[in-house]
Amino acid sequence: MATTLLPFDPILPEVRMHLVMPGAPVACKVTSSESCVRGKSASFVRHVCIDVSGTPLEGNFRAGQSFGVIPLGVDGSGRPHKVRLYSIACPSxxxxxxxxxxxxxxxxLIDERRAQSSGNVSEDHSLFVGVCSNYLCGLNVGDSVQLSGPAGKRFVLPSDPAEHDYLFLATGTGIAPFRGMLMELLEGPQSGAARSSLLRSPDSIAGVTAAQWRGPCQSRIHLVMGVAYSTDLLYDSFFRELAGKHPNFSYHTVISREVPPSKGYGPYVHNYLEARLDEFAPFLSSSRSIIYICGLAGMQVGVFKLLAENSLGEQYLSIHESLAGRAPADWTTEEIKRRVHATHRCTIEVY
Ligand SMILES: Cc1cc2nc3c(=O)[nH]c(=O)nc-3n(C[C@H](O)[C@H](O)[C@H](O)COP(=O)(O)OP(=O)(O)OC[C@H]3O[C@@H](n4cnc5c(N)ncnc54)[C@H](O)[C@@H]3O)c2cc1C
Structure with a gap:
């Protein structure tokens, strides 16, 4: 990614990071844990709330950053489990x-065990259960959990959100940071009591204080959420309500394994954008627009290709000279991963 800021690049706020290190985590308490899928899904995803009061994390995180969870117990070699990162799903x-x-x-994370490197075929197809995701999802209200963080400084909203329009692209749990960011952009702090307590710490650089919130952001905002089945949509009713209340916010869903051919577009987020280029091309050509991509590793490949193919990449992509003379349609996935990078106008968090 380019390091120098160009005109119209977003100016990001200073954030706090690594206040709590994974080797010396803080004990916090789970205050709620609820399923956040739509109806009965084959996936299990929860919205977990954790009380960090009295720790260095209190008031010192931003929507879009992540925090570390250190699961109890030891791994197969008898060492303490390593930290795993989880995106912050609430406003700052x-x-x-x-x-x-x-x-x-x-x-x-629940799956049949399979070989992780391509070319290898695993004989073992026993149940594979991810350590930390299942630990975190299994915690009950009142349980203690060891946290570290915050982590990340790029995947946050600009210092002045009103200066930009937003295209948020999510797959699966990649929606988490956008829930917090959208609450921050459109909803604001909820109660008078909360506002006054925030006003007591105006020097916090990490938190956005109530005093800084200027009312619902009037920027144009698109959220495109891609999942396999409609039952996997996360926080769906919240986003629908938000779109109903704020005409400047549009919520789009893209369902990859249920799309009837009559819809006329392929199953993924970039196919959806491509089918609506008459709306998205002018949006993406605007010097105000910025893109955030979060979710499955590799989801940026289709988006990059779409931008380049439609001459919309200039603001968002830095393309290696070896690809510059070739039609984007001929670029391979490997070439895109290695030779196309996002600029400051396009922020990516994939895992
Ligand atoms: C910045 C960031 C933010 C994140 N935010 C979130 C979030 O908001 N929500 C969320 O759910 N996750 C999030 N993650 C991912 C999270 O950190 C964990 O990686 C994820 O929860 C899995 O951890 P685990 O301990 O359950 O799995 P682990 O026990 O660590 O197992 C995962 C590893 O096992 C291997 N593996 C996976 N499947 C199989 C299989 N079928 N057979 C054999 N081996 C396999 C893979 O190598 C994989 O790396 C985020 C990651 C990052 C980097």
């Missing part, structure tokens, strides 16, 4: 409005 003022309750969106 927390679920409570005062920076004390942080939330995230863990999905249980």
């Amino acid at each position: 003022w927390g679920e409570d409005g005062a920076g004390k309750i942080v939330s995230t969106t863990p999905k249980r």
Whole structure:
């Protein structure tokens, strides 16, 4: 990614990071844990809220950053489990409005065991259960959990959100940071009590205080959420309600394994954008627009190709000279991963 800021690049706020290291985590308490899929899904995803009050994390995180969870117990070699990162799913003022309750969106990793490197065929197809996601999803209200963080400084909203329009692209739990960012952009701190407690700490550089919130952001905002089945949509009713209340916010869903051919577009997020280029091309050509991509590793490949193929990449992509003379349609996935990078106008968090 380019390091120097160009005109119209977003100016990001200074954020706090690594206040709590994974080797010396803080003990926090789970305050709620609820399923956040739509109806009965084959996936298990929860909205987990954790009380960080009295720890260095209190009031010192931003929507879009992540925090570390250190699961109890030891791994197969008898060493303590390693930290795993989870995106913060609440606004910078927390679920409570005062920076004390942080939330995230863990999905249980459950699968048949299979070889992880391509070319290898695994004989073992026993049940594979991810350590930390299942630990976090299994915690009950009142349980203690060891946290570290915050982590990340790029995947946050600009210092002045009103200066930009937003295209948020998510797959699966990649929706987590956008829930917090959208609450921050459109909803604001909820109660008068929370507002006054935030006003007592105006020097916090990490948190957005109530005093800084200027009312619902009037920027144009698109959220495109891609999942396999419609039952996997996360926080779906919240986003629908938000779109109903704010005409400048559009919520789009892309369902990869249920799309009837009559819809006329392929199953993924970039196919959806491509089918609506008459709306998205002018949006993406605007010097105000910025893109955030979060979710499955590799989801940026289709988006990059779409931007380049439609001459929309100039603001968002830095393309290696070896590809510059070739038609983007001929670029391979490997070439895109290695030779196309996002600029400051396009922020990516994939895992
Ligand atoms: C910045 C960031 C933010 C994140 N935010 C979130 C979030 O909001 N929500 C969320 O759910 N996750 C999030 N993650 C992912 C999260 O950190 C964990 O990687 C995820 O929960 C799995 O962890 P686990 O301990 O359950 O699995 P682990 O026990 O660590 O197992 C995962 C590893 O096992 C291997 N593996 C996976 N499947 C199989 C299989 N079928 N057979 C054999 N081996 C396999 C893979 O190598 C994989 O790396 C985020 C990651 C990052 C980097």
